Amino acid sequence: MIETLGMYFQFPFVRYALIVGVLIALCSSLLGVTLVLRRFSFIGDGLSHVAFGALAVAGILNLTDDMLFVLPVTVLAAVLLLRTGQNTKIKGDAAIAMISVSALAIGYLLMNLFSTSTNLSGDVCSTLFGSTSILTLTQGEVWLCAVLSIAVVALFILFYNKLFAVTFDEDFARASGTRVEAYNLLIAVVIAVIIVLAMNLVGSLLISALIIFPAMSAMRIFRSFRAVTLCSGVLSVVCALLGILISIVSGTPVGSTIVAVNMAAFLLCCGAARIQGGKA
């Protein structure tokens, strides 16, 4: 098996896939802790559907670089979604559900009406489940991904304490002069960036798994914010690595393999928590 892996690592695209996969997993898990704790878990899901719709539109417009269109649209949607959380007529979860199904439907509709591709269902499937795209990344895309990921991690470390304050108690943070709106905006933009990046890895239907699972698993075991964040990052990276390696060796789709590994890790953490709880 090691030999098979060794052989695969001769190919640059496999190494790229591994690097990008790990970076994306790290970013999404860091932000995931904040999202899960603020009851925003579904934002990832909603945004990924918006990104799918945007990708369909970009395909019709025959844009050479999809990212240039998909990224701004997703960022805009993220800002709008986070804003709806604050006293509007349509409540947050309903707004997210409506936006995400609309984007999904319109995206598929447009792809059907205007597609020039001969293998439409294959295209749709790979956008939704990310079956092959991570293995066809160019060097440029890997660089873009690396730079954005490092920026996300740097921002996270720099604003770690503020993020904690805003996540734990928004009202207190605002009362003590923290510009909560600015941080919410920052969070929205960063999430949108991560989701667009993660579409290459796991496809738009499975992104929320990368955001939610590591945080939930870490919360089973650890009881401080710092430990949960660290554990979530480490767990996510390990799961992504394992998932990609398994998918290379056994030829399974990358995205769903990573999610399956994350699921297994979550179950393990639940078991560990139970044993821990039994002792205490």
Place this chain on the structure above:
Amino acid sequence: MAQLTCSGLSLGYERRVICAGLSFSVNEGDYLCIVGENGSGKTTLMKTILGLQKPLAGSIAFGDGLKAGEIGYLPQQTAAQKDFPATVWEVALSGCQARMGRRPFYSRQEKEETRRNLARMGMEGLAGRCYRDLSGGQQQRVLLARALCATRKLLLLDEPVSGLDPAVTAEMYALITRLNREEKVTIIMISHDPGAVQYASHVLHIGRELFFGTAQAYREKWENGDFDFMRGGSAL
């Protein structure tokens, strides 16, 4: 000059006025208790003082060396906090946020102050414990320590004893009174518990009838049955 002066305040959301014509002032070392029925605008008043919400009319002025951001706030707990993975230390330390400005990390001095405030609340031994595993009274102490990290002068407490059992409630009141008497921290406390008035130096009653004055005057008025709503037969 008073630390906090509110004149002619009207409170409410959008066009619905909850409470109008509110005027009162708070001096250094005062212990003001704000009472009133549910829905009379107590929490709205607090949010307005904190600057989370704009008053419909009137003004709020800070004085006596107090700036708008220097208020320690003890909010009512939210549902999300009940299962939040954070240690006592992390929660209390986040009270120093206000002083940090753009600086991303806490200084040694801020950590020292957090340690001192936890000790004032008798919580220093539990700093490493998980916040969600504490009892209701202990959680309130942690949030009080956090509020003290944000201020040295003025504390705003929103229903600090709701959901606590009688023994813990008495302890909490004693703690707040000690902060006020011994450390000269100004206290503004919202309560729907009429018993809270006995600890206060001043009372603001909002609702169908407005009252602002010393606790003594409030008690006399109360004993004489001078409130309109009492004659109406509805008891608090």
